[in-house]
Amino acid sequence: MELVLTTHFGNERYRFAETYEQLGGYGALRKALSMPKEEIVAEVRKANLRGRGGAGFPAGVKWGFLPKDLSRPRILVINADEGEPGTFKDRLIMTRGPHLLIEGIAITCYALEAHTCYVYIRGEFVREAEIVQEAIDEATAKGYLGKGILGTGFDLEVTVHLGAGAYICGEETSLINSLEGKRGWPRVKPPFPASVGAFGLPTIVNNVETIADIPWIVTHGGEKFASLGVEKDGGTRLICVSGPVKKPGVYELPVGTSLRSIIYEHAGGLRDGKALKAVIPGGSSTPVLRADEIDVGFDIESMQKIGTMAGSGGVIVIPEGTCMVRALSVLMNFYAHESCGQCTPCREGCGWLAKVLHRIENGQGRNGDVELILEVCDNMLGRTICPLADAAVMPAQSFIWKFREEFDGHLREKKCPYGNRF
Amino acid sequence: MSLAFSEDTRARHERMLARYPNREAAILPTLHLAQREFGHLSAEAIAYVASLLGFTPARVEGVATFYTMYNRKPVGKYHLQVCRNLSCSLMGAEHLIEHVAGRLGVRPGETTADGKFTLSTVECLGSCGTAPVMQVNDDYYEDLSEDKVDAILDGLR
Numbered sequence: 001m002e003l004v005l006t007t008h009f010g011n012e013r014y015r016f017a018e019t020y021e022q023l024g025g026y027g028a029l030r031k032a033l034s035m036p037k038e039e040i041v042a043e044v045r046k047a048n049l050r051g052r053g054g055a056g057f058p059a060g061v062k063w064g065f066l067p068k069d070l071s072r073p074r075i076l077v078i079n080a081d082e083g084e085p086g087t088f089k090d091r092l093i094m095t096r097g098p099h100l101l102i103e104g105i106a107i108t109c110y111a112l113e114a115h116t117c118y119v120y121i122r123g124e125f126v127r128e129a130e131i132v133q134e135a136i137d138e139a140t141a142k143g144y145l146g147k148g149i150l151g152t153g154f155d156l157e158v159t160v161h162l163g164a165g166a167y168i169c170g171e172e173t174s175l176i177n178s179l180e181g182k183r184g185w186p187r188v189k190p191p192f193p194a195s196v197g198a199f200g201l202p203t204i205v206n207n208v209e210t211i212a213d214i215p216w217i218v219t220h221g222g223e224k225f226a227s228l229g230v231e232k233d234g235g236t237r238l239i240c241v242s243g244p245v246k247k248p249g250v251y252e253l254p255v256g257t258s259l260r261s262i263i264y265e266h267a268g269g270l271r272d273g274k275a276l277k278a279v280i281p282g283g284s285s286t287p288v289l290r291a292d293e294i295d296v297g298f299d300i301e302s303m304q305k306i307g308t309m310a311g312s313g314g315v316i317v318i319p320e321g322t323c324m325v326r327a328l329s330v331l332m333n334f335y336a337h338e339s340c341g342q343c344t345p346c347r348e349g350c351g352w353l354a355k356v357l358h359r360i361e362n363g364q365g366r367n368g369d370v371e372l373i374l375e376v377c378d379n380m381l382g383r384t385i386c387p388l389a390d391a392a393v394m395p396a397q398s399f400i401w402k403f404r405e406e407f408d409g410h411l412r413e414k415k416c417p418y419g420n421r422f
Numbered sequence: 423m424s425l426a427f428s429e430d431t432r433a434r435h436e437r438m439l440a441r442y443p444n445r446e447a448a449i450l451p452t453l454h455l456a457q458r459e460f461g462h463l464s465a466e467a468i469a470y471v472a473s474l475l476g477f478t479p480a481r482v483e484g485v486a487t488f489y490t491m492y493n494r495k496p497v498g499k500y501h502l503q504v505c506r507n508l509s510c511s512l513m514g515a516e517h518l519i520e521h522v523a524g525r526l527g528v529r530p531g532e533t534t535a536d537g538k539f540t541l542s543t544v545e546c547l548g549s550c551g552t553a554p555v556m557q558v559n560d561d562y563y564e565d566l567s568e569d570k571v572d573a574i575l576d577g578l579r
Contacts, residue, residue: 085507085546123454123491124547126560159441164450164489167545181449183488199443242509242550249551284508284546314550316509330508334545340488422511 046222048234053207086314186386229255243317282311285391
């Protein structure tokens with residue numbers, strides 16, 4: 001099986017420039033610097049590389065939104081604010097293969113004629129940020145970053161910027177506000193960041209994994225990358241499997257690999273002989289699947305067809321015996337905690353979802369509470385500046401639609417049939 | 423004003439400022455430096471950061487209070503942050519939080535009387551494959567069990 005990213009992740013020295021170079025690293029940058037810029041962008045378009053941060057927007061198309069004139073400097077921002085519950089792949093790239101990210105940054109900035117890049121890393125990732133900074137320093141010393149990269153006239157300055165604990169900053173306009181030293185409040189679009197982004201300048205925001213794929217695409221060509229995946233969704237992706245499976249972790253798999261084989265073959269199936277009850281496939285914000293819905297390819301369109309999303313690749317496995325009301329309550333506490341408070345439907349709605357679920361779980365639910373939740377969801381969906389409200393609504397609705405009897409059971413029995421704990 | 427950065431931090435701060443096109447963008451990094459230097463962000467620390475960058479304290483405070491990692495109140499020598507999100511909960515985080523709380527005699531959000539430990543529950547730390555997870559100051563502790571946590575706490579005396 002062809003791997004794009006993780007081939008050498010078992011090698012502890014791979015995070016250092018010397019080993020990375022010995023294994024072919026920075027060859028793609030050398031090649032890119034000899035290519036016309038538009039050809040690099042064309043290869044990325046051919047690759048059908050869809051953004052790996054959750055939204056799945058085609059990277060090459062996003063790049064195409066930059067204004068044609070070069071009168072204003074352009075900025076590349078790397079979204080390393082990995083915070084979607086169930087997702088832990090960018091952390092792996094930053095710790096095991098930081099030079100993949102840096103080489104991807106250098107190639108992308110060259111192709112997009114950007115001379116400034118900020119890597120926005122979530123504040124909790126102190127050690128990860130240290131590793132990335134060390135790699136940046138190494139790359140600069142070796143002439144892959146900084147002034148006159150590899151003897152060309154191309155300059156690039158890369159700065160690590162730490163967040164400070166706010167899930168919302170993974171949303172690109174919120175991230176930009178945070179980078180600018182403001183509260184992480186999402187911006188109304190348009191204007192899109194490609195025209196007015198960080199510091200008012202044309203800005204492209206890409207996820208860590210998306211950019212780490214770029215060197216391979218330059219080396220092997222866009223068509224080859226596309227052929228690893230499925231139509232309109234190329235390459236491999238890092239799938240994160242968490243919950244009580246035998247082998248939780250990150251698996252690099254061709255886009256389109258079946259969710260069943262991800263859970264049962266790669267992650268080894270559930271522990272202690274337990275049966276599967278449900279799966280959240282793409283991070284906590286994506287609609288939940290029942291155990292009988294996992295014969296689906298892990299790609300953006302196949303997931304869409306069955307009413308969920310591939311998201312950021314965060315597969316959360318929920319075993320038989322888990323209270324779905326409690327599980328949803330845990331998730332809604334998260335969204336209530338992380339709503340930035342800017343839009344009323346989200347600020348109030350997430351809070352109410354958490355409160356009503358808490359009382360249902362604790363045996364104090366009232367008749368009509370399930371309908372109340374669904375009504376609150378209707379008043380949130382699509383009515384806010386950013387998708388955080390939708391991200392709370394999608395699990396809330398899908399948990400109720402697919403496991404309604406558990407919610408009704410809590411109301412009927414005035415207690416949690418599962419003993420009110422995990 | 424009595425609070426001030428050390429020489430070393432001042433130099434780091436100057437180097438950091440050069441990475442940004444304006445002083446506003448330096449607010450978050452400066453707050454990080456201040457928290458490391460002063461332990462927590464008291465009103466005095468906020469005012470110091472504001473004066474360094476040329477903003478009103480209200481402006482800096484408005485930013486600082488948005489982000490959960492900026493501690494406005496003192497925290498213990500060891501800040502134990504246990505993840506309570508779904509993947510960790512499925513792997514026993516609820517029991518782990520109770521265990522740590524019981525052992526230290528504090529509830530989440532509180533600091534032990536000797537000022538050594540603050541216990542917090544936090545949302546997803548981004549390490550769900552090694553759940554349950556706890557962050558102690560800058561370091562992650564993963565694949566935790568009650569025994570493992572006991573050993574970690576014993577080592578943090």
